[in-house]
Amino acid sequence: MELLTARKVEWLQKKMQESGTSGLIVGLSGGVDSAVVANLIKQASPDNSMALILPISNNESDIEDALLVAEKIDLYCEVIDLSDVHEKLMKKVVDLDKIKGKASKEEIKTSNANLRARLRMSTLYAVANTLNYMVVGTDNAPELYTGYFTKYGDGGVDILPIADLLKRDVYKLAKHLGVSTSVICKAPSAGLWEGQTDEEEMGVTYEKIDAYLSGETIDANEREIIETLHKKTQHKREMPPQYKCSNDIQNE
Numbered sequence: 001m002e003l004l005t006a007r008k009v010e011w012l013q014k015k016m017q018e019s020g021t022s023g024l025i026v027g028l029s030g031g032v033d034s035a036v037v038a039n040l041i042k043q044a045s046p047d048n049s050m051a052l053i054l055p056i057s058n059n060e061s062d063i064e065d066a067l068l069v070a071e072k073i074d075l076y077c078e079v080i081d082l083s084d085v086h087e088k089l090m091k092k093v094v095d096l097d098k099i100k101g102k103a104s105k106e107e108i109k110t111s112n113a114n115l116r117a118r119l120r121m122s123t124l125y126a127v128a129n130t131l132n133y134m135v136v137g138t139d140n141a142p143e144l145y146t147g148y149f150t151k152y153g154d155g156g157v158d159i160l161p162i163a164d165l166l167k168r169d170v171y172k173l174a175k176h177l178g179v180s181t182s183v184i185c186k187a188p189s190a191g192l193w194e195g196q197t198d199e200e201e202m203g204v205t206y207e208k209i210d211a212y213l214s215g216e217t218i219d220a221n222e223r224e225i226i227e228t229l230h231k232k233t234q235h236k237r238e239m240p241p242q243y244k245c246s247n248d249i250q251n252e
């Protein structure tokens with residue numbers, strides 16, 4: 001874990017140097033992924049790293065956990081409450097003639113949830129642009145493989161230092177880095193609605209996705225869920241398709 005930490009810290013420093021950026025910023029949720037990334041950016045850039053806590057009607061305990069993570073490693077941290085902005089924007093969306101009374105509750109819930117992630121992304125970039133920082137993402141290997149992230153939301157970042165880690169390795173690294181038990185022990189949640197947990201929404205546990213990605217044998221129905229999620233979300237791992245006028249048409 002010590003060597004892994006050192007390699008990741010060196011990699012972040014190299015990426016900063018190559019990009020000509022001056023620092024690193026992460027969104028801190030009170031969950032384990034962002035706690036690990038917060039530790040890595042603090043080590044990589046002690047004087048030019050920061051975290052933003054961006055509550056949108058979040059649990060008070062998550063905000064407290066996020067503050068504790070930052071405090072423990074002396075990472076500069078500020079809070080911007082986005083609840084009002086989110087509520088106002090969402091109201092304008094649901095009031096559109098094309099949507100009002102026509103979209104289902106489920107469709108609105110999804111849009112409402114993903115808007116949270118995209119407002120956080122916009123806020124992180126607003127700060128990063130001002131300070132010439134890079135936005136550091138927190139997606140891990142199972143999340144990337146299953147596409148369990150919001151396109152251009154929490155997926156909209158500049159670099160992904162824990163993209164290679166299985167969830168079980170994120171926990172190991174978190175323990176090594178001294179992340180508190182309250183953060184490590186809570187159920188992974190995107191926090192996009194009350195009571196949401198990653199595993200319930202995906203329909204498969206991180207343990208099984210980790211096993212699948214490690215080449216271990218898992219139940220056929222679980223493999224099916226993982227492979228379906230992966231296929232359905234391929235578009236999130238690629239650049240948008242670009243229309244190119246073919247030579248045939250140009251010659252016509």
Ligand SMILES: Nc1ncnc2c1ncn2[C@@H]1O[C@H](COP(=O)(O)OP(=O)(O)OC[C@H]2O[C@@H]([n+]3cccc(C(=O)O)c3)[C@H](O)[C@@H]2O)[C@@H](O)[C@H]1O
Binds near residue numbers: 113147201
């Ligand atoms: N085949 C295709 N080719 C190109 N684009 C395609 C497409 N299919 C959909 N799209 C586009 O993608 C959009 C759907 O993707 P997206 O907006 O991502 O939305 P969605 O499919 O809902 O995926 C987000 C999922 O990630 C979860 N999440 C979000 C944020 C954080 C975390 C976390 O772990 O913390 C988890 C969230 O709970 C939800 O299950 C569509 O509205 C459409 O614009």
Ligand SMILES: Nc1ncnc2c1ncn2[C@@H]1O[C@H](COP(=O)(O)OP(=O)(O)OP(=O)(O)O)[C@@H](O)[C@H]1O
Binds near residue numbers: 034138188198
């Ligand atoms: N309230 C928040 N404030 C700031 N950033 C947030 C907030 N909620 C989510 N994020 C950002 O979105 C990322 C994706 O959330 P995700 O739930 O996958 O990670 P996590 O909360 O760090 O860990 P876990 O998956 O174990 O809950 C977070 O790591 C964080 O960078």
Ligand SMILES: [Mg+2]
Binds near residue numbers: 029031188190191
């Ligand atoms: Mg979370």
